[in-house]
Amino acid sequence: MSNQLDLECRQLVKSFGKFTAVDNVSLEIPKGSFFSILGPSGCGKTTLLRMLAGFIEPTAGDIVIKEQSMLGVPPNKRPVNMVFQHLALFPMMNVAENIAYGLKRRKLPQAEIDKKVADVLERVSLPDAGPKDVTQLSGGQRQRIAIARSLVLEPAVLLLDEPLGALDLKLREHMKVELKQLQHEVGTTFVYITHDQSEALVMSDNVAVMNEGRFEQVGSPQDLYYNPKTAFVAGFVGDSNRWSGRVDSLDNGQALVSLDDGGVIAGITGNERVLNAGDRVELFVRPEAITIERDSSAQTGAHIEDGQNTLSGIVENLLFDGANSRAQVRDQQTGHQVTVSLPQTGAFSDLKSGEQLRLSWGIDKARAYVSQTGTPQAGLGEEQAA
Amino acid sequence: MSTLQMVSGTEKSTTIPMIKLGTFLLMLPLLLWLFLLIILPHLDLLTVSLREKLGYREYAFSFQNYIEFFTEPLYWNTFVRTAVMSIVATAITLVVGFPVSYYIAKVLKGKKRNLLFMMCLIPFWVSELVRTFGWMILLRESGVISSFLQWAGLVDGPVELLYSDATLMVGLVYTSMLFMVVPLVSVLDTLDDSLIEAGYDLGGSTYSILREIVIPHAMPGIASGCIVVFMLTLGNYLTPTLLGGKDSLWFTEQIYNQFITRFNWESGSAFGFLLLFLSSAIVFVGLKLSRQTLADTVK
Amino acid sequence: MINTKAKLSLKQAILGVTAIAGLVFAGQAHAEELRLLTWGGYAPESVVKQFKEETGIDVKVTKSNNEEMIAKLRATGGGGFDLAQPSQDRISGAQAEHRIYKPIDLSKIDSSQFIGSMLEATKTNTTYKGDVYGVPHVWGTSGLVLNTKLASTVKDYTDLCNDAVAGKVSYRLKRPTLIGFAFALGHDPFAAYGDKAKYEEIMGDVESKLISCKANVKTYWEGGDALLNLVRSGEVVAAMAWDTGGWKLNNDNADVTFVAPKSGALGWIDTFVLPKKTENEAAAYKWINFVMRPEVAAQITAAAGNFTASKGADEHADDKLKAQFQSSFPQADLDNIKWYPTVPPGLETIEGKVLDRVKAASSN
Missing domain, CATH: 3.40.190.10 (Periplasmic binding protein-like II)
Structure with missing residues (x-):
C-alpha cells in the first residue's frame, strides 16, 4: 500500500437551508502530499475545510481519514489539526505553552512534552522562542508557531485556512517557500485553502479549483495552468486574455470563431467537449503565448495569417516588472485590450506606448470553452484590478 | 543650589498652563462630584469617627470607636459574617452568571441574544424594594410557592421559605446578577471564536478549554464583575433586612443602627470606615490571588 | 438656516426654563408653607385641606419615626422642618445632647383645648434647663x-x-x-x-x-x-x-x-416640638391650635387609631373605637399603664x- 490515502471525501454535501455551500465533492489525497483547494471567496472552500476539521457536520457523504470514517467524530478526536486564518494563538499563554497545549491534553509526561516542544521549535527555526509572549513575535514567527503547535501533535492531515493572508507581500512570498519546504521535511499531508492562485501553484503537489461548491478541476499546478478544463479554471488560474464569440466553422478540430467585437480567431477546444458550429464560446490566450513584433503596416483586426492568429494594435500601457514585464495593447478596430508578455531577452526594452505592434499566437494556444451560465468574467483586466 | 531651584521653579510655572482651560472645564463636574460628594463627607466621617463622647456635647480625640470594633466580638462577627456571605454570594453569582453570559455572548446571535440580555435587565426596571417584596410574596408561609406545594400535595402544611440565610442568598444573587452578566458578556464578546475552535482542534475537552482559554481570557471581566457584586452585596441593606429574618446580621444594618437608632454617629462613622478599608482589603487579596490588577478590570 | 432655527429654539428653551424657575420661586415666596415631620396618620389629608382653606397655609408632611426624626434634625442642626412630633421621652435628652429644638412659647398655645393632666405631665417631662420644649398631641400604648x-x-x-x-x-x-x-x-x-x-x-x-x-x-x-x-x-x-x-x-x-x-x-405620648431652625413658627402654633380642636382631633383619632390629648374629642370619636378601647383597657389595666x-x-x-x-x- 505505497499509495495509501490519508484523506478521502465521498460525495460530500453541505447545505444551509436552501443554499448548498458544498455540492457533491469527492477527493482523494495521497499520503504526504501538499494539496490546495483554490477558489474565490464564497466558493465553499472554508465550509469544506471546517467539515474536515469537524466543526461542521456534512449534510450527506462521508469523510474518511486513514480509512476511518469521521462522521460523528468531534474535532478534538480527529487526527487532523488546523492552522487558522488569524492563527488563533492563545494570547494567555507563552509560545511553549501554546505548543504544549495539545500535548498536555494527551496527558503526556512533562519531560516528553518539553522535549517535543523543543524539537518542534527547532524545526521551525525558533529554538529560543519558548518563553516569549505571543505578542512579542513578528507575523512570520507567529505563523511558524501556529504551524508548530499543530505539527507537534503529528496529525495525519494538517489543514491550513489561508494562513498567509494577513502577512505583507514580501513575507508572504518568503513563507510560501518555507511552508513548502517544511511540508517536504515533515512529510505530513497538508490541505491548504486559499484564494491566491500563486500560493496554490507554488506550494502544491495537487490543486483543486473550487467554484460555487463544486470542484471544477483537480490536477497538478502545471496541468491546471496549461490544460485548464473549464472556462473558470482558465480564467482563475494564471492570467489570460479573453474573448467571447460564436463558432463559425470547424476544420480538423480547429474552430473558427467570429468575435463579438469583430474579427476572427481560430482555437481548439479546451476540454473533451466537441465544439459544434453555432456554439457560443469563450476564448482564452495566455499573455506569454503571444509573439510580438514591431509593425508599421496598416492596422488589421484579428484574423488568421500563415496558420497563426494575428492582430495589430497600439501599445497603451507598459507594465514594467522585471522579468515579468507586460504591455497592454489596444486593438484599434474593436477596442479590445490584449495583454502580452515582453520577452525576457530585453529585445523590447525600448518599447514605448503609442507604438504599433503585431501580435500573433498559435491556433493551439487559443483554448475555447462552450459558454455556460454563471461563468465568471474573470478576464485579465478584472483579475488585476482585484 | 539656588539656580537649580530657580530652574525648577520656572519649569513648574510653565507646566501649569499646560492643563488647558477646556480640559479643566470638562473635568470640573467630575472633580466637583469627587470632592463635594465623596472626599468631603469622608473627611467629615473620619473626624467624627475619631472622637469619643465624654458627656453632653463633650468630645475628645480617641481611637475608642475603632478599638471597640475589634474588642467587641459582636461587631467583628457581624463583619465576618457579612463578608463571608458576600463572598459566597459573589461566587454563586459568578457560577450562575458565567454560563448565562457565555450563552448570550457566544451561542446566541441577533434578536435572541438581545432578548435574553434584556431579560436580565428587566428586573432592574423596578426598585430594589419592589423586587424584594416580590420575593417575600412568593416565599412567605402563606405565599405563592408554599400554597402551590400544598396544593400539589408535596407538603402537608405551610412551609416557611422566608427568613433564612438560604433565602437571603437567593435574594442577594438575584439582585447582583446583572452586575456580573454585563462585564462578563462584554469580555466574552472580545474572545475570538477561533481560539475556542483551536482549543477543540488541538484535542482540548470542553472543560480544559474553559479552564485554559475562556476563563483566563475572561479574567478581567470576572474580576470586575466580582468586585462590583461583592461591594454591592456588602453594602446592601434592604435585602438582608427584609429577607434575612431574625438571625440575619448585616454590617450595613449595624451602621444604620449606630447612626439612626443609637444616635451613635461616632461609632457609625468608625464602622463605615472599617467597612471601606476591610472590603478594600478583601478586594485587594482577591485581585492578588487571581493575579489581576485593578487597572485590568476597568479596561 | 438650520443653525438659526437651533439657536432660536435654544433661546426659547432658556427663556422657558427661566420662566418656569421664576414661577417656582414666586410660588415658593407666596404660598406659606408648614414643613411637618410626623408619624403616619397624624396629619390626614382632610385635616391638611381644611387647614389650608382656613389659613391659606400648605402643610408638607414627612412621615417618620422617633429615631429618624432625631437623626434628621441632628444632621441639619435642627433645620429642614418647622414642626416635629417625637415622643415625649425623646426630647430633653436629645436637646441636651444635640441642641436641635427650640422652647415652646406656651402663651401662643390654647391650653384650654388640652386635657390638663396630660399637658402638665408632658411639660414636666420635656423641660430642659427651665424651658418647656413639648406639648402633647397623640397618645397610645x-x-x-x-x-x-x-x-x-x-x-x-x-x-x-x-x-x-x-x-x-x-x-x-x-x-x-x-x-x-x-x-x-x-x-x-x-x-x-x-x-x-x-x-x-x-x-x-x-x-x-x-x-x-x-x-x-x-x-x-x-x-x-x-x-x-x-x-x-x-x-x-x-x-x-x-x-x-x-x-x-x-x-x-x-x-x-x-x-x-x-x-x-407601655404608654407613650407623641408631642409637638419646634426644631431649632424652624422657619415658620407662627404657622406651627396655628397648626397646633387647629389640630387640638375636638372635632379635628377626632378626625386624627379616626385616621391614626389613637386618642389625642384634646379635651372633649372623645365625644366626636368613633363608637366602635371607643368600645375597642374599653374592652382592651378595663379600669385596672388603664391605671396600670406605664408611662x-x-x-x-x-x-x-x-x-x-x-x-x-x-x-x-x-x-x-
Whole structure:
C-alpha cells in the first residue's frame, strides 16, 4: 500500500437551508502530499475545510481519514489539526505553552512534552522562542508557531485556512517557500485553502479549483495552468486574455470563431467537449503565448495569417516588472485590450506606448470553452484590478 | 543650589498652563462630584469617627470607636459574617452568571441574544424594594410557592421559605446578577471564536478549554464583575433586612443602627470606615490571588 | 438656516426654563408653607385641606419615626422642618445632647383645648434647663396583639416565649420590647433610669430572656404594615405591638385584638416640638391650635387609631373605637399603664448593645 490515502471525501454535501455551500465533492489525497483547494471567496472552500476539521457536520457523504470514517467524530478526536486564518494563538499563554497545549491534553509526561516542544521549535527555526509572549513575535514567527503547535501533535492531515493572508507581500512570498519546504521535511499531508492562485501553484503537489461548491478541476499546478478544463479554471488560474464569440466553422478540430467585437480567431477546444458550429464560446490566450513584433503596416483586426492568429494594435500601457514585464495593447478596430508578455531577452526594452505592434499566437494556444451560465468574467483586466 | 531651584521653579510655572482651560472645564463636574460628594463627607466621617463622647456635647480625640470594633466580638462577627456571605454570594453569582453570559455572548446571535440580555435587565426596571417584596410574596408561609406545594400535595402544611440565610442568598444573587452578566458578556464578546475552535482542534475537552482559554481570557471581566457584586452585596441593606429574618446580621444594618437608632454617629462613622478599608482589603487579596490588577478590570 | 432655527429654539428653551424657575420661586415666596415631620396618620389629608382653606397655609408632611426624626434634625442642626412630633421621652435628652429644638412659647398655645393632666405631665417631662420644649398631641400604648382563640395562654410579654405559640410570635427589636420584657420579668426599669449599673443588670436579664426566646420568634417586625400582614395571614398569632394595630385587625377578624399585658401596657405620648431652625413658627402654633380642636382631633383619632390629648374629642370619636378601647383597657389595666419617663443619656448605648447581641445570638 505505497499509495495509501490519508484523506478521502465521498460525495460530500453541505447545505444551509436552501443554499448548498458544498455540492457533491469527492477527493482523494495521497499520503504526504501538499494539496490546495483554490477558489474565490464564497466558493465553499472554508465550509469544506471546517467539515474536515469537524466543526461542521456534512449534510450527506462521508469523510474518511486513514480509512476511518469521521462522521460523528468531534474535532478534538480527529487526527487532523488546523492552522487558522488569524492563527488563533492563545494570547494567555507563552509560545511553549501554546505548543504544549495539545500535548498536555494527551496527558503526556512533562519531560516528553518539553522535549517535543523543543524539537518542534527547532524545526521551525525558533529554538529560543519558548518563553516569549505571543505578542512579542513578528507575523512570520507567529505563523511558524501556529504551524508548530499543530505539527507537534503529528496529525495525519494538517489543514491550513489561508494562513498567509494577513502577512505583507514580501513575507508572504518568503513563507510560501518555507511552508513548502517544511511540508517536504515533515512529510505530513497538508490541505491548504486559499484564494491566491500563486500560493496554490507554488506550494502544491495537487490543486483543486473550487467554484460555487463544486470542484471544477483537480490536477497538478502545471496541468491546471496549461490544460485548464473549464472556462473558470482558465480564467482563475494564471492570467489570460479573453474573448467571447460564436463558432463559425470547424476544420480538423480547429474552430473558427467570429468575435463579438469583430474579427476572427481560430482555437481548439479546451476540454473533451466537441465544439459544434453555432456554439457560443469563450476564448482564452495566455499573455506569454503571444509573439510580438514591431509593425508599421496598416492596422488589421484579428484574423488568421500563415496558420497563426494575428492582430495589430497600439501599445497603451507598459507594465514594467522585471522579468515579468507586460504591455497592454489596444486593438484599434474593436477596442479590445490584449495583454502580452515582453520577452525576457530585453529585445523590447525600448518599447514605448503609442507604438504599433503585431501580435500573433498559435491556433493551439487559443483554448475555447462552450459558454455556460454563471461563468465568471474573470478576464485579465478584472483579475488585476482585484 | 539656588539656580537649580530657580530652574525648577520656572519649569513648574510653565507646566501649569499646560492643563488647558477646556480640559479643566470638562473635568470640573467630575472633580466637583469627587470632592463635594465623596472626599468631603469622608473627611467629615473620619473626624467624627475619631472622637469619643465624654458627656453632653463633650468630645475628645480617641481611637475608642475603632478599638471597640475589634474588642467587641459582636461587631467583628457581624463583619465576618457579612463578608463571608458576600463572598459566597459573589461566587454563586459568578457560577450562575458565567454560563448565562457565555450563552448570550457566544451561542446566541441577533434578536435572541438581545432578548435574553434584556431579560436580565428587566428586573432592574423596578426598585430594589419592589423586587424584594416580590420575593417575600412568593416565599412567605402563606405565599405563592408554599400554597402551590400544598396544593400539589408535596407538603402537608405551610412551609416557611422566608427568613433564612438560604433565602437571603437567593435574594442577594438575584439582585447582583446583572452586575456580573454585563462585564462578563462584554469580555466574552472580545474572545475570538477561533481560539475556542483551536482549543477543540488541538484535542482540548470542553472543560480544559474553559479552564485554559475562556476563563483566563475572561479574567478581567470576572474580576470586575466580582468586585462590583461583592461591594454591592456588602453594602446592601434592604435585602438582608427584609429577607434575612431574625438571625440575619448585616454590617450595613449595624451602621444604620449606630447612626439612626443609637444616635451613635461616632461609632457609625468608625464602622463605615472599617467597612471601606476591610472590603478594600478583601478586594485587594482577591485581585492578588487571581493575579489581576485593578487597572485590568476597568479596561 | 438650520443653525438659526437651533439657536432660536435654544433661546426659547432658556427663556422657558427661566420662566418656569421664576414661577417656582414666586410660588415658593407666596404660598406659606408648614414643613411637618410626623408619624403616619397624624396629619390626614382632610385635616391638611381644611387647614389650608382656613389659613391659606400648605402643610408638607414627612412621615417618620422617633429615631429618624432625631437623626434628621441632628444632621441639619435642627433645620429642614418647622414642626416635629417625637415622643415625649425623646426630647430633653436629645436637646441636651444635640441642641436641635427650640422652647415652646406656651402663651401662643390654647391650653384650654388640652386635657390638663396630660399637658402638665408632658411639660414636666420635656423641660430642659427651665424651658418647656413639648406639648402633647397623640397618645397610645404598646402591649400585646393576640389572636385570642389561638394564643389564649399569652397574658404577658414573657408569655410570648411559651411553647404554645412557638414560631408564631413577632416583636420589634427596639427599646419598647426591652422595657416591656423588663416589667414582665418583675423589674422596674423606669425606677432604674438614674442608676446605670442597676439598669445594665436589668437589661442583662432581659437579654438572656430574649435570647432564649429567639427560637419562638418568626421574625422581628420592622414596619407596622408588615406586622399587620403577618397577623392577618395567620402566620403570627401573638405579637408585641401598638394598640391601634390590634384594633385595626379587630375590625377584620373579631378574634384578634389588643390586650393590655399583666405587667402593664407601655404608654407613650407623641408631642409637638419646634426644631431649632424652624422657619415658620407662627404657622406651627396655628397648626397646633387647629389640630387640638375636638372635632379635628377626632378626625386624627379616626385616621391614626389613637386618642389625642384634646379635651372633649372623645365625644366626636368613633363608637366602635371607643368600645375597642374599653374592652382592651378595663379600669385596672388603664391605671396600670406605664408611662415612659424621659430617657437619660447613656441608656441607649446599653440598650443598643443588648439589641445587637440578641440579634446576633443564634436562635437554636
